[in-house]
Amino acid sequence: MAEGSAFAPTLFPMTNSTVLRLNGLSKRFGPVVANDDVSLTLAKGEVLALLGENGAGKTTLMNMLFGHYLPDAGSVEVADENGVLQSLPLGHPQAALAAGVGMVHQHFALAENINALDNITLGSEPLLALRRNRQAARSKIEGIIERSGLKAPLNTPVGRLSVGERQRVEILKALYRDARILVLDEPTAVLTPQEADTLFENIKAMTREGLSVIFISHKLREVLAFSDRIAVLRHGRKVGEMATADADEKAIARMMVGADTPKVARTEMAPGGPVLNLTEVSVAGRSKRDTLKGVDLTVRAHEILGIAGISGNGQSALANVISGLAAPSAGHVQVDGIEVAKPSPAAMVKAGIGRIPEDRHHEGIVGAMSVAENMVIERLDDPEVQSRGLLRRDAIRDNAERLTQAYDVRGPGVAASSRLLSGGNIQKLILARVFERAPRLILANQPTRGLDMGAAAEVGRRLLEARERGAGVVLISEDLDEILGLADRIMVIRDGNLVEAGSHDREKIGLMMAGEPA
Amino acid sequence: MMDLLNILLSESFWAASLRIATPLIFGVLGALICERAGILNLGIEGIFVVGAMCGWMAVWLGAGLWGGVLAAAAAGALFGLLHAVLTVPLGLSQHVSGLGITLFATSVSYFTYRTALPDVSSPPRIEPFRALDIPLLSDLPFLGPVLFQQTALTWLALLMVALVWYVMNRTALGVAIQAVGDNPDSVDAQGLSVYGLRIGAIVAGSALMALGGAFLTMSAFDAFFFGMVNGRGWVCIALVIFASWRPGKALFGALLFGAFDALQVRLQTEMGALVPGQVFLMAPYILSIIALVIAARSADYPRALLTPWFKGQR
Amino acid sequence: MIRIEPRENPSRAFAVGIPILSAVISLALAAIPLLAAGANPITAYGEMIRGVFGSVFALSEMLTRATPLIFTGLAAALAFRAKLWNIGAEGQLYLGAMAVVAIGSGYLDAPGFVLLPLIILLGAGAGAAGMMAPTYLKVRFGADEVVTTLLLNFIILIFLQMMLEGPLQDPMGLGWPQSAPVLDQGMLPPLMERMRVHSGLIIALVLAGIAQFMLARSVWGFKLRAVGENAAAARHAGINVNRSLFGVAAISGALAGLAGVSEVAGLKGYLTSDLSPGFGYTGIVVAMLAGLSPVGVVVAALFIASVFVGADSMSRAMGVSSFLADLVVSMSLLCVLVGGFLAKYRILRTKEVAS
Amino acid sequence: AEKIKVAAIYTLPVEQQWISRIHKALNAAAERGDIDYVFSENVANTDYERVMREYAEQGQKLIVGEVFGLERAARKVAKDYPETAFLMGSSFGPVAPNFSVFDNWIHEPSYLSGMVAGAATESNVIGMVGGYAIPEVNRLMHAFMDGAREVNPDVKFIVNFIDSWYDPPKAKESAFAMMDAGADVMYAERFGVSDAAVERGVKAVGNVIDTSGDYPGTIMASALWHMEATIDKAVANVAGGSFDAADYGQYSFMAYGGGSLVMDESLVSAETAAAVKAREAEILDGLFRVNVNDARPVSDN
Numbered sequence A: 001m002a003e004g005s006a007f008a009p010t011l012f013p014m015t016n017s018t019v020l021r022l023n024g025l026s027k028r029f030g031p032v033v034a035n036d037d038v039s040l041t042l043a044k045g046e047v048l049a050l051l052g053e054n055g056a057g058k059t060t061l062m063n064m065l066f067g068h069y070l071p072d073a074g075s076v077e078v079a080d081e082n083g084v085l086q087s088l089p090l091g092h093p094q095a096a097l098a099a100g101v102g103m104v105h106q107h108f109a110l111a112e113n114i115n116a117l118d119n120i121t122l123g124s125e126p127l128l129a130l131r132r133n134r135q136a137a138r139s140k141i142e143g144i145i146e147r148s149g150l151k152a153p154l155n156t157p158v159g160r161l162s163v164g165e166r167q168r169v170e171i172l173k174a175l176y177r178d179a180r181i182l183v184l185d186e187p188t189a190v191l192t193p194q195e196a197d198t199l200f201e202n203i204k205a206m207t208r209e210g211l212s213v214i215f216i217s218h219k220l221r222e223v224l225a226f227s228d229r230i231a232v233l234r235h236g237r238k239v240g241e242m243a244t245a246d247a248d249e250k251a252i253a254r255m256m257v258g259a260d261t262p263k264v265a266r267t268e269m270a271p272g273g274p275v276l277n278l279t280e281v282s283v284a285g286r287s288k289r290d291t292l293k294g295v296d297l298t299v300r301a302h303e304i305l306g307i308a309g310i311s312g313n314g315q316s317a318l319a320n321v322i323s324g325l326a327a328p329s330a331g332h333v334q335v336d337g338i339e340v341a342k343p344s345p346a347a348m349v350k351a352g353i354g355r356i357p358e359d360r361h362h363e364g365i366v367g368a369m370s371v372a373e374n375m376v377i378e379r380l381d382d383p384e385v386q387s388r389g390l391l392r393r394d395a396i397r398d399n400a401e402r403l404t405q406a407y408d409v410r411g412p413g414v415a416a417s418s419r420l421l422s423g424g425n426i427q428k429l430i431l432a433r434v435f436e437r438a439p440r441l442i443l444a445n446q447p448t449r450g451l452d453m454g455a456a457a458e459v460g461r462r463l464l465e466a467r468e469r470g471a472g473v474v475l476i477s478e479d480l481d482e483i484l485g486l487a488d489r490i491m492v493i494r495d496g497n498l499v500e501a502g503s504h505d506r507e508k509i510g511l512m513m514a515g516e517p518a
Numbered sequence B: 001m002m003d004l005l006n007i008l009l010s011e012s013f014w015a016a017s018l019r020i021a022t023p024l025i026f027g028v029l030g031a032l033i034c035e036r037a038g039i040l041n042l043g044i045e046g047i048f049v050v051g052a053m054c055g056w057m058a059v060w061l062g063a064g065l066w067g068g069v070l071a072a073a074a075a076g077a078l079f080g081l082l083h084a085v086l087t088v089p090l091g092l093s094q095h096v097s098g099l100g101i102t103l104f105a106t107s108v109s110y111f112t113y114r115t116a117l118p119d120v121s122s123p124p125r126i127e128p129f130r131a132l133d134i135p136l137l138s139d140l141p142f143l144g145p146v147l148f149q150q151t152a153l154t155w156l157a158l159l160m161v162a163l164v165w166y167v168m169n170r171t172a173l174g175v176a177i178q179a180v181g182d183n184p185d186s187v188d189a190q191g192l193s194v195y196g197l198r199i200g201a202i203v204a205g206s207a208l209m210a211l212g213g214a215f216l217t218m219s220a221f222d223a224f225f226f227g228m229v230n231g232r233g234w235v236c237i238a239l240v241i242f243a244s245w246r247p248g249k250a251l252f253g254a255l256l257f258g259a260f261d262a263l264q265v266r267l268q269t270e271m272g273a274l275v276p277g278q279v280f281l282m283a284p285y286i287l288s289i290i291a292l293v294i295a296a297r298s299a300d301y302p303r304a305l306l307t308p309w310f311k312g313q314r
Numbered sequence C: 001m002i003r004i005e006p007r008e009n010p011s012r013a014f015a016v017g018i019p020i021l022s023a024v025i026s027l028a029l030a031a032i033p034l035l036a037a038g039a040n041p042i043t044a045y046g047e048m049i050r051g052v053f054g055s056v057f058a059l060s061e062m063l064t065r066a067t068p069l070i071f072t073g074l075a076a077a078l079a080f081r082a083k084l085w086n087i088g089a090e091g092q093l094y095l096g097a098m099a100v101v102a103i104g105s106g107y108l109d110a111p112g113f114v115l116l117p118l119i120i121l122l123g124a125g126a127g128a129a130g131m132m133a134p135t136y137l138k139v140r141f142g143a144d145e146v147v148t149t150l151l152l153n154f155i156i157l158i159f160l161q162m163m164l165e166g167p168l169q170d171p172m173g174l175g176w177p178q179s180a181p182v183l184d185q186g187m188l189p190p191l192m193e194r195m196r197v198h199s200g201l202i203i204a205l206v207l208a209g210i211a212q213f214m215l216a217r218s219v220w221g222f223k224l225r226a227v228g229e230n231a232a233a234a235r236h237a238g239i240n241v242n243r244s245l246f247g248v249a250a251i252s253g254a255l256a257g258l259a260g261v262s263e264v265a266g267l268k269g270y271l272t273s274d275l276s277p278g279f280g281y282t283g284i285v286v287a288m289l290a291g292l293s294p295v296g297v298v299v300a301a302l303f304i305a306s307v308f309v310g311a312d313s314m315s316r317a318m319g320v321s322s323f324l325a326d327l328v329v330s331m332s333l334l335c336v337l338v339g340g341f342l343a344k345y346r347i348l349r350t351k352e353v354a355s
Numbered sequence D: 001a002e003k004i005k006v007a008a009i010y011t012l013p014v015e016q017q018w019i020s021r022i023h024k025a026l027n028a029a030a031e032r033g034d035i036d037y038v039f040s041e042n043v044a045n046t047d048y049e050r051v052m053r054e055y056a057e058q059g060q061k062l063i064v065g066e067v068f069g070l071e072r073a074a075r076k077v078a079k080d081y082p083e084t085a086f087l088m089g090s091s092f093g094p095v096a097p098n099f100s101v102f103d104n105w106i107h108e109p110s111y112l113s114g115m116v117a118g119a120a121t122e123s124n125v126i127g128m129v130g131g132y133a134i135p136e137v138n139r140l141m142h143a144f145m146d147g148a149r150e151v152n153p154d155v156k157f158i159v160n161f162i163d164s165w166y167d168p169p170k171a172k173e174s175a176f177a178m179m180d181a182g183a184d185v186m187y188a189e190r191f192g193v194s195d196a197a198v199e200r201g202v203k204a205v206g207n208v209i210d211t212s213g214d215y216p217g218t219i220m221a222s223a224l225w226h227m228e229a230t231i232d233k234a235v236a237n238v239a240g241g242s243f244d245a246a247d248y249g250q251y252s253f254m255a256y257g258g259g260s261l262v263m264d265e266s267l268v269s270a271e272t273a274a275a276v277k278a279r280e281a282e283i284l285d286g287l288f289r290v291n292v293n294d295a296r297p298v299s300d301n
């Protein structure tokens, strides 16, 4: 394979059925070369998986195709109705939409105050028309739902939909515009395995009607299961392509990172005494995701407890109780056998609980503050950090220098805004902050969501390390593979109830998650 | 002494409420459109002044009443455009830009007025809008005086409530404006122009605000005075939240405020000897805060309000 | 198509040059109204500079005008840092002023070293209380503080009118709605013979320095910044967000209250309902021009005060309408705002990439 | 003769009734060629002292204005510029050597206009809309009320202050409210009141300025203030080098032509007109003194 060459040969020679061709696209953001001379083709009815580490440039490439970003160089050609390639005016989402390109964004691009129907039809009608033909729109969407199996309530404000429903609305948006080429950027990052499988089966069905798909994912399982062909980006360059039939995990990983990723190996270990006890804990939340109904839970030292479940079944409430953000309406919380009288984040930190939040950008860091400051944000009372109310800036900087080294947090330096770190490095920053205090208990809520394989493996290794040291870990994840790989014991959360799974049986846990009697 | 009930039952009280509410209706609708699109427009107080001055001056120069209305709207739109350019493509602080526009619009109006009319001891008058006096309707028992003896501008305000409601809820444009105020990316991803929608909304909203000012000089009164806007614009900023950004509730809020004000002058004339007059002057503001506290829980803000958006940046 | 990109490393020359350039441009724009009024712009600029720097008196007047703006600018800057949108400095200023005359106009005839600190403390406390109330409504009920603080300005102003016609009215004032004068020993000493600039300016400068230091170097400032930049993350990290908000609300209100103290006890000596020509609102502008930096507030306040005093004096010298002063201030504000943007971003015209 | 340089400093725009009278008198003097006249309007109290000093520094010979909000500071400035003559609207007394005061002492014509109103009301309810309850306003209102009570002991007053100098729409609403409460004669202290009177077809009495031309058939009478007497006297004194600290208040009295009553006799009964004229003569002859009462007037009920 001609790594990074400007004329990297495509594995599949152009055929009449080519519906999309990207020619030598390049894009810089200041000093960052996000894409460097990337060329790709896509055939009719084909599913192409685009792989690469975090920051490899996948989203950027797709954003240029769709017109959000203007390339510094290169061109895009899209086949018209007759299958003839026409060049696409760049930098105009509207032109891309008109040419039949639909894009589902990594981060939802939905207005939450209007309903799904309006989100879907947004931009498809003349703005200055005095009337809308909602009935026609509705029947068209219902037709698409019928054919694709992508069900979503159309009349509810999107703000009240679940993530899975929102994801489907995103796809419906693209299909409504008669997309012949569908770009999906990490569509399953927030879906359960079942939801993901359903989604891909629906999409697969549509490819048989001539839809062509590019999807981006960090989950090799679904890449191998559903794609026809794989293209890999590294540091903004295309470094290879292969037919999925010829690919295996190892080969792909090597192509992505240029080396083998270490497998995380868990060794059996005898658990110690309990570090966290929840007894009959209830939380009265406003929605299902914020509600717990009298759960009992015990985590012991040297133990990773995996909490499996479809998102929105009370994981947030559970995590909020353990991290001190929500006060239980009933029940008891004990850390190391001592009742936490007034739960608060500060009390939990003091009790020795380290928290890795679900939403690392929103809850994990203060983006506008420096890396060093974020490293100490949980221990502002510590005399190492402050004396008499004044910050000890040298100590704070030294601490950060040491931790960025130890935890391999890469970025523009400890004095720079933490916002400038990539998602993976933000997660490492949080890990450093948490592990450095040798917590008795670690709450890891979706710790690898959106991370590439290398970064995800690093998180797993750190969690196992903590367990070895004697910490207890609560691992909440929608990625069943991750739980199966790391957890000593598994519980399933459903409708605000926690149930012991009793085994590592994938099938059985899947059924419990779906609410069927095991 | 007329008691409270008598006041509340009198048609002149309700007519006064609607009259007092009219400039607020224009203002709240204007602020509502801007904020629905995600932009706070604190220029409103100054845009009221510009509307009052330009509307009046156009009529005084012979443009006719509707010419004055157009002139006011155009002037409002112009200052709205300035606010839009500063806050949308340039993404500057909406607070500062707004306060800057208020200062700018007010001082431009005053300076222009004074430079054009350096030597007036009594401001020149125009022939203002008169009550419509629609033949049969005006003679209806209660509704007649309350509704059908208002001026054309009050009717225009009521019409605008319906129009804004219709546009916001029944047209593609309205949906797009709501979407751009909630999540600009949603609009951008569907091929619509975030900048275009926001700028358009601010310009249109500001034109409406200016009509609120024009009402003061062309209907409620017939001349322009320095300081005559007297905080009415700011009140609209409060009312728009009270109204949860809904045109119908905006009308209700403006009427409520107008009713408090109308009640206030009536009670003050009755009870002035017992309670300091200021207690009555404060009442509408205090009640607005109370109403806000009650409404706040359910208020769902346009999520993107105050957050600038740049194309191709994250 | 137009594209906006952050400048990678804005050079120092840029950072200093652009604001100066925008100030110059705003002056150039001021020629329009000047010409419209039939005045010679060149002479006018000369008069404007003389109006600010032409004499010790002019300079002292500029500093006098800047003093309350530093206080209200700091009030806005600190609150805004925590994303607490305090638009109510105008009202809080009057609360501070009312406290001053309530205690200092004869109610308590104590020696200066007792009375003066007491006046300052009470004035600050009254302002603080004025901001705590809306903060409570925000924290407890979710009532938007932009609106509540704005409305409170009106309420407080009307309340002031009531007080000045009632309990606070000067019995010797022949019925005017004004307070009795603050006792002599309760007045902030002037800084110069026969000039109006007073020691309120020193207090303002010291407070700006303290605020700058505390914001960057203290745990309190750390928490404040964290709450303002990302309240959810701050809460998750164990910072008591509400306590931070109440803390900064109190300080912000107190600073605005001090603006009132400084105007009454430093300048006028007694209270009328037109003590402030909108210092509270201008403070917001000052704070934002300063990029919410306390030291920046001092610079911005001096700038705004210079433009106003210069333009006002110029309008008199040139015989054009004195409404010109506000006009010039607003134009330079908008120009500097745009200039600040251009210093940080560049606007690129991108050609359509033909493919 | 050489022209005297005169500057005026107003805290409100020159349209404000009170200020407009000073402005008018100074303009008249300027037109006659007696003075060179410059002015600053809408000067905030905070800035007032600076403006006084700037004018003094400019070499203005006479500075006219109103120092109700800054009595002490203004006297301090005057002390610093002994060469400049100051003639200021003030509630307090003059200060030697150069600080003179005046005020709008038109309680006499106000009393007379009250007589007109008291005779005209049929409902025996008179409405009064004021800006702020300051002595300058209160005094005239009380004189007006006294005059009305003289001819009609049953008359009741409704009083309302809108706490603004400039909000005609608000003044108008206030007037409407009073008419709803039965007022059939309005005392028009603010702009907007007469407009309401016109719309409802009731009568009004004007104050300080003559607006009968704007509202023909509505304004029965107005108590006018003429600053010419005051200004001309002060200018003459400055020109003659004899300006000193004095109270110019008396130049607003009717006897000096500083105050007068205009009546639209087509709207006033002959009987009333005669009574008013008789009273007017008594005042001019010094046989009748109108009471001065600066307290805030309140509604009767």
Ligand SMILES: Nc1ncnc2c1ncn2[C@@H]1O[C@H](COP(=O)(O)OP(=O)(O)OP(=O)(O)O)[C@@H](O)[C@H]1O
Binding pocket: A032, A053, A054, A055, A056, A411, A419, A420, A421, A422, A423, A424, A425, A450, A451, A452, B314
């Ligand atoms: N708004 C921005 N301005 C300038 N540079 C940025 C910006 N956002 C990100 N970067 C740069 O891009 C790099 C990668 O950031 P990015 O968030 O794209 O990572 P990522 O590859 O998406 O990682 P992850 O998938 O883990 O989130 C950072 O190191 C940072 O320097």
Ligand SMILES: Nc1ncnc2c1ncn2[C@@H]1O[C@H](COP(=O)(O)OP(=O)(O)OP(=O)(O)O)[C@@H](O)[C@H]1O
Binding pocket: A029, A032, A033, A034, A052, A053, A054, A055, A056, A057, A058, A059, A060, A061, A106, A423, B312, B313, B314
């Ligand atoms: N708008 C932007 N401004 C600055 N830098 C950007 C921008 N968009 C992308 N980048 C940078 O370009 C590089 C590629 O980012 P991109 O989002 O395409 O990565 P990705 O492959 O999609 O990563 P991930 O798997 O994390 O989604 C990163 O270093 C990122 O920081």
Ligand SMILES: [Mg+2]
Binding pocket: A058, A059, A060, A106, A185
């Ligand atoms: Mg991506």
Ligand SMILES: [Mg+2]
Binding pocket: A054, A055, A423, A450
């Ligand atoms: Mg990413």
